[in-house]
Amino acid sequence: MIGKSIIEAENAAREADLAADYDALGARLARRGMDIEALTARAMAFGVAVPSWGTGTGGTRFARFPGPGEPAGIMDKLDDCAVIHALTAATPRVSLHIPWDKADPALLGEKAEEVGLGFDAMNSNTFQDQPGQARSYKFGSLSHADAATRQQAIEHNLECIEIGRAIGSKALTVWIGDGSNFPGQTSLSRQFDRYLESMKAIYAGLPQDWRIFSEHKIYEPAFYSTVVQDWGTSLMTAQELGPKAQCLVDLGHHAPNVNIEMIVARLIRAGKLGGFHFNDSKYGDDDLDSGTIEPFRLFLVFNELVELEDTPGLDLAHMIDQSHNVTDPIESLIVSACEIQRAFVQASLVDRAALDGFRGDNDALMAAATLRAAFRTDVEPVLQMARLRAGAAIDPVAAYRASGWRAQVAESRPRVTGAGGGIV
Ligand code: LRH
Ligand code: MN
Numbered sequence: 493m494i495g496k497s498i499i500e501a502e503n504a505a506r507e508a509d510l511a512a513d514y515d516a517l518g519a520r521l522a523r524r525g526m527d528i529e530a531l532t533a534r535a536m537a538f539g540v541a542v543p544s545w546g547t548g549t550g551g552t553r554f555a556r557f558p559g560p561g562e563p564a565g566i567m568d569k570l571d572d573c574a575v576i577h578a579l580t581a582a583t584p585r586v587s588l589h590i591p592w593d594k595a596d597p598a599l600l601g602e603k604a605e606e607v608g609l610g611f612d613a614m615n616s617n618t619f620q621d622q623p624g625q626a627r628s629y630k631f632g633s634l635s636h637a638d639a640a641t642r643q644q645a646i647e648h649n650l651e652c653i654e655i656g657r658a659i660g661s662k663a664l665t666v667w668i669g670d671g672s673n674f675p676g677q678t679s680l681s682r683q684f685d686r687y688l689e690s691m692k693a694i695y696a697g698l699p700q701d702w703r704i705f706s707e708h709k710i711y712e713p714a715f716y717s718t719v720v721q722d723w724g725t726s727l728m729t730a731q732e733l734g735p736k737a738q739c740l741v742d743l744g745h746h747a748p749n750v751n752i753e754m755i756v757a758r759l760i761r762a763g764k765l766g767g768f769h770f771n772d773s774k775y776g777d778d779d780l781d782s783g784t785i786e787p788f789r790l791f792l793v794f795n796e797l798v799e800l801e802d803t804p805g806l807d808l809a810h811m812i813d814q815s816h817n818v819t820d821p822i823e824s825l826i827v828s829a830c831e832i833q834r835a836f837v838q839a840s841l842v843d844r845a846a847l848d849g850f851r852g853d854n855d856a857l858m859a860a861a862t863l864r865a866a867f868r869t870d871v872e873p874v875l876q877m878a879r880l881r882a883g884a885a886i887d888p889v890a891a892y893r894a895s896g897w898r899a900q901v902a903e904s905r906p907r908v909t910g911a912g913g914g915i916v
């Protein structure tokens with residue numbers, strides 16, 4: 493683990509500047525009638541789960557370029573996740589992907605306890621074939637035309653629940669790659685019926701205090717039609733399954749220009765928003781680092797979440813889902829967690845009473861200006877103070893680099909080659 497002394501030494505060099513910046517921002521906010529301490533408390537209470545798979549270098553179907561010290565398995569991944577949390581104090585949980593992270597649940601639990609992490613939603617995988625698997629998912633999984641293949645996919649999801657149950661997870665996220673590549677290849681309606689029937693079988697196996705999230709995605713790997721391609725289908729699924737079923741919004745899974753914040757508002761209205769996979773994108777499901785391409789959009793998503801945060805029953809699983817191709821994955825996840833937390837804090841700054849007034853007066857210009865005033869406020873001192881008070885790093889990337897973590901694990905972890913493509 494990263495030693496406390498490194499974090500403390502790094503912080504010592506920055507504390508005086510932070511104190512000055514924090515006071516200055518506090519004074520600015522006070523003039524707007526806002527209490528910086530309340531904001532810092534909100535920042536400290538915010539958490540987002542790290543995807544285990546994000547700790548390894550990602551790749552495309554063309555190539556993968558792993559770096560030194562790549563995690564060799566889930567135990568190494570949990571070590572890396574612990575580093576991210578130690579430096580940010582914003583990532584207390586890890587989201588596992590099965591079978592990529594398959595291990596004895598008792599050992600998983602022990603390791604998580606050792607490194608001080610919990611587990612968020614489990615993710616099933618019926619979009620790849622695994623060695624020794626009886627039936628192939630080439631033509632689908634939960635919606636496959638063949639009942640035995642569907643059953644195999646159902647059983648995999650039930651196994652994910654069992655593993656999750658043993659390690660304290662409380663949700664299962666289901667994303668399938670099922671669809672078709674040619675018009676006519678499949679019956680669009682019957683394929684969805686089969687999917688629903690399979691999801692119902694999984695739903696029947698959910699423990700009483702669990703939720704199931706359906707994650708939609710417009711396209712890929714199927715390029716003509718996708719079974720769960722949009723939030724409408726996802727909502728239909730959640731509504732048909734029952735109260736323990738909700739929708740998961742992955743920010744990269746929409747058509748260009750889609751108003752994701754509006755989808756968020758609609759799903760909350762329906763009591764069906766369960767969680768997020770945060771990432772950013774320029775073209776499609778790019779899985780780029782959160783807040784790097786469209787930070788204003790991330791802010792607008794959080795603006796809806798903060799505006800509606802008192803909605804009864806709203807309980808969101810915030811998770812990251814990114815693929816890191818050209819950076820050290822730990823650094824990308826650190827920065828992403830901080831950017832997601834930043835969007836949350838900025839959205840918490842919106843003067844809601846003023847906004848309501850402008851809305852009532854149909855003053856569109858001032859309503860937009862109210863949002864911009866929050867978005868433009870540099871809340872970095874709040875984020876830094878939240879980290880400092882939690883024993884994390886004022887500048888987490890600098891502390892990470894100073895720790896030499898990557899060089900250290902490069903000594904002990906086997907070197908991996910980049911042959912072949914792949915998403916993990
Ligand atoms: C699909 C997806 C889904 C998977 C993950 C690896 O594109 O977003 O959440 O589980 O990527
Ligand atoms: Mn996702």
Ligand code: MN
Binds near residue numbers: 709744745777813
């Ligand atoms: Mn995706």
